[in-house]
Amino acid sequence: MSSIEEFRARALAWLEKNAKPFDEAAEYDLEGSSVPLEESKRFQKALWEAGFAGITWPREYGGQGLGPEELIAFNQEAADFDLPVGPFVIGLGMPGPTILELGTEAQKKRYLPPLLRGDEIWCQLFSEPSGGSDVASLQTTARRTGNGWVINGQKVWTSGAQWSDFGTIIARTDPTVPKHQGITMFIVDMHHPGVTVRPLVVATGQAPFNEVFFDNVEVPTDAVVGEVNQGWGAAVVMLRNERVTIGTGTRARSNPLGFDSLLELARARELETDTAVRRRLAMLYARESSLTAYGRVLHEETTAGAEIGARGSAAKLAGAELALWAADLAQDIIGSDIALGGADVERVITAIVAAPGGATAGGTNEIQRNIIGERVLGLAKDPGVDRNTPFNQLKLSR
Ligand SMILES: Cc1cc2nc3c(=O)[nH]c(=O)nc-3n(C[C@H](O)[C@H](O)[C@H](O)COP(=O)(O)OP(=O)(O)OC[C@H]3O[C@@H](n4cnc5c(N)ncnc54)[C@H](O)[C@@H]3O)c2cc1C
Incomplete structure (x- = not known):
């Protein structure tokens, strides 16, 4: 063996x-x-x-x-x-690999073992009410003090903030330079008295994410991940890790919109011999298998230290599109029973409602297409009219 x-x-x-x-x-x-x-x-x-x-x-x-x-x-x-292990997925998929890549030796020794051991939970604090896709327009500030920094502002859509011990936050540290240049990434203690977490309830009735408010939250100098004012590069590293994590999940029975689950549903409704349903199930199997194979290549390259670049966006986009496509198939299999619910379809209905969220989390499908267009296909770059203007001269809704 x-x-x-x-x-x-x-x-x-x-x-x-x-x-x-x-x-x-x-x-x-x-x-x-x-x-x-x-x-x-x-x-x-x-x-x-x-x-x-x-x-x-x-x-x-x-x-x-x-x-x-x-x-x-x-x-x-x-x-x-x-x-x-739901509460650990973000820490292990995003902040953890980013600290592994960009953190100091002290940060790696302090934070990575407790995360792996299940002692500490992490969240990712990027999106703000005024900036999700355009995250570089963020307005949360970090002001330097004698022995560290003070953070003020608001984040939104923060998954898992309600139980997190730490978060990786990006904040504006120099408003006098263009928006991508004056950002820094910090490790923030979510138990600081200035951090307030409020749940956001979605259509399924669950609250998978939160608003998080920062009111004079002090962080020490050694909480900086990477370099001061180089946080955009650190954010790109984390988003790349996020896209690989989201986009390359292995085929799992536990996925309510996966092949195994929908085949079972079709069998229960005696639709497995219906030609159109069979064809779509076969397509689902093929698409899932190709995505798993693609994920395997990306994982192998990432572990070998190779730069996978915008191909993480291709995986994320393919995963999100597949979920939306499978949600359509699931609706057709369930038929009018979708209005009645019932124990055998409850999970699938929740997943159908949640599928569009997957096309938004970690960067929307449109943003992934822009990235693939520019960096993989070599198409013309977005003009980015505000790219060279100092942040404090931009017209933003504040
Ligand atoms: C389930 C879920 C979990 C999430 N978890 C987290 C989390 O843990 N931490 C975190 O920081 N954030 C999280 N988010 C937030 C997520 O990253 C943002 O919602 C996402 O980046 C989009 O930003 P927005 O909502 O501000 O939409 P906007 O940026 O306002 O976009 C609105 C629409 O405009 C389109 N658009 C915007 N700019 C362009 C462009 N240049 N070209 C073409 N189209 C464009 C978008 O595609 C979208 O359709 C989560 C979101 C979801 C749904």
């Missing part, structure tokens, strides 16, 4: 003993809160102790120091189980 096969067998044995098999009837959990937080933390710790957290991260920062093959093998085995 190869070492990968041994690893796979060990992962499956551990999952069978420690994780719940995927349950079709369980509620689809947009917030990641259907299990108590302590249970999520306990599970993440057990995952780490067993050697299945931070699989590709270096050992000196709590990782396992293994390669993408092991990561993919674990994800494939985990696809049939319900892992209650």
